[in-house]
Amino acid sequence: MARGRFILLEGCDRAGKSTQCAKLVAALQDKGHAVELCKFPDRTTTIGQMIHAYLTNAKELDDKAIHLLFSANRWEAMQQMKRKLRAGTHLIVDRYAYSGVAFSTAKGLDLTWCKNPDRGLVRPDLTFFLDLPTVEAEKRGGFGEERYENRELQEKVREVFLQLKSKEWVMIDARHSVPTMHHEILKVTEDKIREGERDAEFAEED
Ligand code: TMP
Numbered sequence: 001m002a003r004g005r006f007i008l009l010e011g012c013d014r015a016g017k018s019t020q021c022a023k024l025v026a027a028l029q030d031k032g033h034a035v036e037l038c039k040f041p042d043r044t045t046t047i048g049q050m051i052h053a054y055l056t057n058a059k060e061l062d063d064k065a066i067h068l069l070f071s072a073n074r075w076e077a078m079q080q081m082k083r084k085l086r087a088g089t090h091l092i093v094d095r096y097a098y099s100g101v102a103f104s105t106a107k108g109l110d111l112t113w114c115k116n117p118d119r120g121l122v123r124p125d126l127t128f129f130l131d132l133p134t135v136e137a138e139k140r141g142g143f144g145e146e147r148y149e150n151r152e153l154q155e156k157v158r159e160v161f162l163q164l165k166s167k168e169w170v171m172i173d174a175r176h177s178v179p180t181m182h183h184e185i186l187k188v189t190e191d192k193i194r195e196g197e198r199d200a201e202f203a204e205e206d
């Protein structure tokens with residue numbers, strides 16, 4: 001059986017990642033795939049609750065301390081994510097280590113220092129970057145509710161994301177409509193899943 005694919009959606013706040021993740025999970029399920037959604041930060045865990053308190057301004061934390069909590073929140077999910085991938089379940093992941101590095105670096109922390117705690121995490125097989133100019137994000141509902149949702153920081157975050165971008169990233173123009181983006185994301189994801197299935201068949205023949 002083919003290992004599940006790890007599909008990541010990254011981007012600034014209000015780019016539409018959560019909407020696209022939900023639509024992607026539903027579409028793949030409809031087509032008979034085993035698929036699950038993961039979201040970071042995962043606010044349901046003890047660490048996640050601390051992160052939530054920080055993001056909603058209920059709690060103050062040192063910049064490095066919160067950076068490490070975001071990373072720990074990924075590490076605590078690792079064994080289960082690996083188990084699911086090994087069992088052939090595809091994971092659709094809403095934010096991951098790139099967000100961790102982009103936000104903390106934008107706040108002024110050193111880039112290499114920020115990358116270190118996430119070293120060794122399972123790697124995505126496919127990364128989409130939903131790119132939205134900050135002026136557009138600001139117009140969207142809910143912008144400004146949480147700690148990092150201000151123009152100055154979001155612009156820096158976007159710059160760091162674009163600095164982190166590798167040639168494998170699939171760039172999605174997040175000014176496009178929900179169905180247009182979904183169509184593109186689904187197509188590229190299905191190609192990636194098929195590629196994984198083909199690789200597994202060849203491995204069996206060897
Ligand atoms: P969310 O809106 O996707 O729940 O994310 C909450 C905020 O946390 C968002 O502004 C991005 C930020 N963030 C980090 O600063 N570091 C991280 O590692 C992650 C996953 C998110």
Ligand code: MG
Pocket residue numbers: 013014146
């Ligand atoms: Mg948010």
